[in-house]
Amino acid sequence: MNQILKPFVQVEITGNLKEDIAAIFHYHQDEETLKHVLKVAEEAIRISNQFGVEPEEAEQAALLHDVSNIIPVNRMVDIAKALSVKVEEEELKYPRIIHQKLSRAMAEQVFDISNPNILNAIECHTTLKSHASQLDKVLFIADKLSWESPEHNFQHEIRQKIENNELNQAILIYLNHIWEQRNNLKLVHSWTIQAREDMLSLVEKGFVLLNETITDTKDLMDMLDSLLREPAPFWNGFYSDRSKDIPFFVNHPDENLKSYYENGFIPRGNMLEIGCGPGRNAIYSAQKGFKVDAVDLSEEAIRWAKERAEQSKVSVNFECKSAFDLIPKPEYYDFVYDAGCLHHIWPHRRIEYLRLIYSTLKTGGYFGLTCFAPGYTEIGGALELSDYEIYRERSMKGGQAYSKEKLFKLLEDNFDNVEFRGMKACGEDSGAFGVPFMWASLWRKK
The missing domain is CATH 1.10.3210.10 (Hypothetical protein af1432)
Known part of the structure; x- marks a missing residue:
């Protein structure tokens, strides 16, 4: 001691x-x-x-x-x-x-x-x-x-x-x-x-x-979201400069949407537009007699859309929110329209997105879709990436192009195809928007 x-x-x-x-x-x-x-x-x-x-x-x-x-x-x-x-x-x-x-x-x-x-x-x-x-x-x-x-x-x-x-x-x-x-x-x-x-x-x-503990499907979706770019800040910046030379900044509806009305494909009723941007398709549809709800997660886009609606003296219920934050309205809509939203949705959210469209449509209701087609990257289109590749790269590289086969695989179990074609290119004076690197398709709920 x-x-x-x-x-x-x-x-x-x-x-x-x-x-x-x-x-x-x-x-x-x-x-x-x-x-x-x-x-x-x-x-x-x-x-x-x-x-x-x-x-x-x-x-x-x-x-x-x-x-x-x-x-x-x-x-x-x-x-x-x-x-x-x-x-x-x-x-x-x-x-x-x-x-x-x-x-x-x-x-x-x-x-x-x-x-x-x-x-x-x-x-x-x-x-x-x-x-x-x-x-x-x-x-x-x-x-x-x-x-x-x-x-x-x-x-x-x-x-x-x-x-x-x-x-x-x-x-x-x-x-x-x-x-x-x-x-x-x-x-x-x-x-x-x-x-x-x-x-x-x-x-x-x-x-x-x-x-950060995954206990259910929502936790899994949130975890995958966290690995990828938050979309709202990007789109707010995108829409903040209205003077940019962006083709769909024109205040004209999609050429395929005009054709649906002119050819009588779609009866008037309740309409939901997802990813409405500055509101050109929602405003046009309201002018054609639809009661329109339109959503976009960009505050800048919704602000611009409301200004356009006021100038056009039409009533559209524009809301700044994600499609995934919508209050469910089961079988309420006669028509759901997507003008370039699907091709910016991460694959893990696409399942929920398509369920949302199906559940909100009335039986026999219509789903209109425009999205990137593969093979047009040299004129403004997007790459055709596999879903796995998007997560390996943690990027869509500007959007995901969909082949015709992939779109049918995603939709044909719940929808009948009414029309499937390439979007027609439209000039500035045509009164419509159209670019050749996108699909235009119409589907009817089974």
Whole structure:
């Protein structure tokens, strides 16, 4: 035994740690600390398995954590220096705090403890420290739960967190309590400050991990969304400059949509346009007698569409929202129209999108669709990418071209095809919009 410590340990060390600790405190007539130590040991053992800590290590650390209380506080600094224990300048303001380092030294030099996990936990049981181990945390919180004082009204809340397996949150309750009282305390140890910063980070990460747990299909959709570009900011920027030379910025309806009305394909009734942009097709349809709901996730597009509707003196219910945020209206619409929305929808959302269209249409209702056709990239079209390739690249590269075969595969189970053709190119003076690199198709709900 170290000769510096021998005057304080006037009992035989037998190797039975619990009995030896009891004998030391009995000798020093410190029954209060012994009672606390035994209570901490009981608490540490109780929660050890819960947080992946060896119960034997938890018990040994708890039994030894306050053993240096047998050294008078007014001698702790000198004893620590004699034992080559590093004493920080801040600890001189409150020498009692040094007891955790002295207890480590006594565990090592009196009780021959060599396990670094146990020694480290003893050394920071009062303050904790950054990068704390599970044993560090278990001993720290067991110590706080074992205090007997009406002032410690945070204990009930800590116990609730422990019961919910939230060890970091439980520790943060105490560390926040200390932080809030910092102006009234002699010392808030730098280890405590660092530990609190660690706990704040870990708890925040824990919430993120919890929120990123996939428990249902919605969580899966949200996860895939997070891997890909958020569409709204892009489209707001796209529509913000109305002077750009963009073909579909013209205030004319799609040529195929005009042909549906002129050829009597579609009876008048309720219409939904998805991805309406500046509103040219919705406004035209309202002028033809439809009661029109039109949505787009771009605020800029909807603002422009409302201005156009006001200028045209027609009533259209324009809303800035995603198609996936629509309030369901089962079998309400006679006609749903998509002028270039599908080819910008991520494949994992396409399933939900097509279900939405099917469910909102009346039986016998019509679905009109224009989308990129493959093979026209040199004149403004899009690449024909496989669904898998989009996720490998995490990009649609401006849109996804659909082959005729793929569109039929997606739609033919629930829709009969009425018309399928390439969109006709239209000049500026034609009163219609049309480009040759898109499909124009009409479908009837079975």
